[in-house]
Amino acid sequence: MPSLTINGVHIYYEEKGSGEPLIFLHGLGMNLLAHQHEIEGLAAAFHVIAMDMRGHGRSDKPLNYTLQDHIDDVIALMDYLQIKKANLLGCSMGSYIAQGVAIAVPERIEKLILVAAKSNGKTSSTARLLAEHAEETAGLDLQDKIQFLSKYMFHQLDRVGEWMTDFHQAAPSLTEEQQAEANKALEGFDFRPGLKRITARTLVIGGIYDGLNPPEEGKIIASLIPSSVFVAFDQSGHAPNIEEPERFIETINTFLNTSSPMNVVKLIDIYRERLNRCSPEQLSYHSGNIAWSLGQMYDHIIEVSKEYLVNAEACMNSGTIQPQGKTEAGEILFSLGGFPPVKIKLPDEFDSPAMLRKEDLTNGLNQIRGLVIEWQGKAEAADPCSKVKHDGFGWLNAKEWLDLVEMHFRHHLRQQAGLERQAGITPAYISSSSLQSSIN
Numbered sequence: 001m002p003s004l005t006i007n008g009v010h011i012y013y014e015e016k017g018s019g020e021p022l023i024f025l026h027g028l029g030m031n032l033l034a035h036q037h038e039i040e041g042l043a044a045a046f047h048v049i050a051m052d053m054r055g056h057g058r059s060d061k062p063l064n065y066t067l068q069d070h071i072d073d074v075i076a077l078m079d080y081l082q083i084k085k086a087n088l089l090g091c092s093m094g095s096y097i098a099q100g101v102a103i104a105v106p107e108r109i110e111k112l113i114l115v116a117a118k119s120n121g122k123t124s125s126t127a128r129l130l131a132e133h134a135e136e137t138a139g140l141d142l143q144d145k146i147q148f149l150s151k152y153m154f155h156q157l158d159r160v161g162e163w164m165t166d167f168h169q170a171a172p173s174l175t176e177e178q179q180a181e182a183n184k185a186l187e188g189f190d191f192r193p194g195l196k197r198i199t200a201r202t203l204v205i206g207g208i209y210d211g212l213n214p215p216e217e218g219k220i221i222a223s224l225i226p227s228s229v230f231v232a233f234d235q236s237g238h239a240p241n242i243e244e245p246e247r248f249i250e251t252i253n254t255f256l257n258t259s260s261p262m263n264v265v266k267l268i269d270i271y272r273e274r275l276n277r278c279s280p281e282q283l284s285y286h287s288g289n290i291a292w293s294l295g296q297m298y299d300h301i302i303e304v305s306k307e308y309l310v311n312a313e314a315c316m317n318s319g320t321i322q323p324q325g326k327t328e329a330g331e332i333l334f335s336l337g338g339f340p341p342v343k344i345k346l347p348d349e350f351d352s353p354a355m356l357r358k359e360d361l362t363n364g365l366n367q368i369r370g371l372v373i374e375w376q377g378k379a380e381a382a383d384p385c386s387k388v389k390h391d392g393f394g395w396l397n398a399k400e401w402l403d404l405v406e407m408h409f410r411h412h413l414r415q416q417a418g419l420e421r422q423a424g425i426t427p428a429y430i431s432s433s434s435l436q437s438s439i440n
Contacts, residue, residue, distance in 0.1 A: 003059070004080045011073050012058035013051040017043030020110070021086035022256070024050040025074065025094030027116075028126055028182055029146075031057025033171050035091070038241055041249045046087070046256070051077060053097070055182045057171065063181060067189050071100035078108065087256060088200075089113040091241065092213065093124070093186060099221070102202075103194040111256060112200040112225075116210055116238045118217035119224070120190035125212040127183040129153070142176050143168065154237035155209035156244075163242045195224035202228035203255045203336070207236030207243065229335040251332065258338035259413075264406035268369045271298070271409065274416065275365065278425065280358055285423040294419040299356050301412055302364035305405050309371050311388040312401035316378055322387040322395045330393030334400065339411040372405060 003012045014032060016039060026034045032050035039048050052059040053070050074097060078086060087110050090098030095117035102109045118125065129149055130137065137145040147164070154160040174182065204222045206215035215232055222230035231251060236243040275298060283295035292300070326334065333339065356364075379398040387395040396404070 004077060006073055006076045009054050009060045009062055009065075009073075011051060011054060011060075011077065013049060013077060015081075016040075016048045017046055019046045020256075021081075021083045022046040022048050023074065023078070023083075023086050023088050024048065025088070025090035025097050026050075026053065026056070027092030027094055028124055028186070029056070029174055029179055030167075031171055033057070033167060035241070037245060038089075038249060038252070042252065042256075045253070049077070049081065049083075049086075053093075055178060055185065056174070061174075061178050061181070064184075065181070066185050067096060067100065070097045070185065071104060074098075074101045075105060075108075084108065085110050087111045087113070089115070089252070090117070091115040092117070092238065093182075096121075096186065096189060096191070099191045099195065099198075100189075102198045102200055103191060106197055106199045109198070109200040112198065112202040113205070113252060113255065114202065114218070114221060115205045115240060116207065116213050116218075117204060117221055118213045119192050119195065119221045121186065122188055124183040124186040127186075129212060142179055143173050152211035154239060154243060155207065155235060156237070156242070160237075160239055160242055163239075192220075192224060195221065196226060198225045198228075200227070201255075201260060201337075203251075204228060204230045205233060205240055205248075205251065206230065207233045207238060207240050209237040212238045229337070231332065231335050251336075254332075255336050258336055259410055261337050261406060262410055264372055264402070264409065265369060267406060267409050268365060268372070270413075271301070271416070272362070272365050272369070274420070275358065275361055278358065278420075278423075282420075282423040282425055283358055283361075287422050292419070294416070294423050294425075295356060295358075295361065297412060297415060297419055298361045299364070301409060302361065302368060304408055305368045306364075308401050308404045308408070309368070309375070311390075311396070312375060312379055312398045314388050315386045315396075315398035315401060316375070316382045320387060321383070321385050322389075323385070324387075324395045326394035326396070327392065330390065330396070333393060333407070334403070338407050368405070372402065375402065 002014060003010045022042060024032065024035045024039065026032060031052045035050055039050055042048055051074070054065055054073055055061045085108050088098045088101060090096070090113070092115070095114040098112060098114060099117070099119065102112050129152060130145060133149060137148050140148060150157060150160060202222070202225045204218040206213070206218035208215050219230050222228040233240040233244050233247065241248045278294060284293050286293045379402045382398040384397045384399070387397050388401070389395050
């Protein structure tokens with residue numbers, strides 16, 4: 001049984017998959033089995049580590065432990081597994097622990113995902129809800145009390161009920177005494193003053209029907225962490241991973257696989273530098289198992305960028321004053337800060353790029369670069385309600401159309417590297433300092 005001992009307390013954990021480390025932290029009264037579906041879905045791309053927090057599951061259940069003990073346990077597990085830096089995902093109580101870890105060791109957290117979260121509390125949210133409905137639940141055992149309160153906690157009651165039945169069959173519930181100790185550990189915490197110390201890119205997810213930790217709590221967190229976004233799940237309560245499982249996995253995957261925004265001018269310069277290294281034969285090389293040549297990829301990026309910039313100019317000059325905003329896809333795209341790492345279906349005119357000469361591609365990149373430099377300040381100052389419609393993402397203003405240019409160039413970096421390998425080009429060396437300067 002994989003476990004480590006911290007100050008005499010055995011902490012149980014499991015590992016699955018390979019890749020970047022991704023640590024799961026479960027909610028109050030739960031254990032690592034609560035995330036079995038997500039673990040299975042993400043282990044194909046990540047080294048997933050899930051732990052039973054002290055007082056839960058197969059870990060020891062000592063008396064008088066604290067939230068700080070939970071935080072120290074996570075850091076100790078990272079030390080034990082020799083993990084220098086990890087992605088961290090916490091749900092409900094797990095989100096409190098995750099905030100504490102990201103504040104304590106900000107340099108060791110790559111990306112942070114907080115689900116059904118709050119930043120402070122006099123007691124656990126479950127204890128608060130139980131107290132509010134004490135008369136209605138008098139005489140019930142703990143599991144029946146939680147079942148009764150489900151209508152205040154979740155939206156997809158049938159789905160959550162089925163999940164809870166399966167969970168409790170697989171893992172015995174805590175006793176009332178153990179639950180009381182677990183609740184007590186969450187009394188009187190407040191991370192708000194320390195959230196500004198978190199350096200990880202952060203995704204906060206909240207279900208709009210969550211009666212335990214309402215979405216307003218998640219929005220507060222997102223407003224206090226420097227690089228953070230909030231995404232609302234509109235068919236969920238306190239368990240978005242159970243109530244909207246497909247969307248949950250897709251959102252997590254997209255966030256974890258989306259690179260950080262970069263300086264668009266320096267990003268274009270990376271493309272110009274790599275294009276300069278290509279011979280005409282390498283640009284036109286077309287293997288049977290790839291859709292585009294390297295030259296076609298450059299042409300595609302240039303043509304789409306031109307279209308985005310035309311729309312940005314229209315917003316600055318004569319865009320429609322439009323109260324409507326983005327589609328759901330657009331909200332997710334701009335919240336997460338980039339396109340997902342998958343092929344996106346485009347209109348036919350953009351999905352069948354032409355074969356152009358190297359000189360034409362160089363001129364195209366130079367043109368895009370010049371317009372971006374010229375229009376960045378203007379787009380920032382333009383009326384944000386002056387918009388042009390994107391077929392997939394909804395109504396966008398000038399700044400958002402320019403942001404799309406950066407996202408699109410960044411999205412194709414991975415494809416560019418793959419096509420260069422196919423064409424026999426030695427991978428371009430870009431120093432870490434150069435890449436870091438492109439991010440700022």
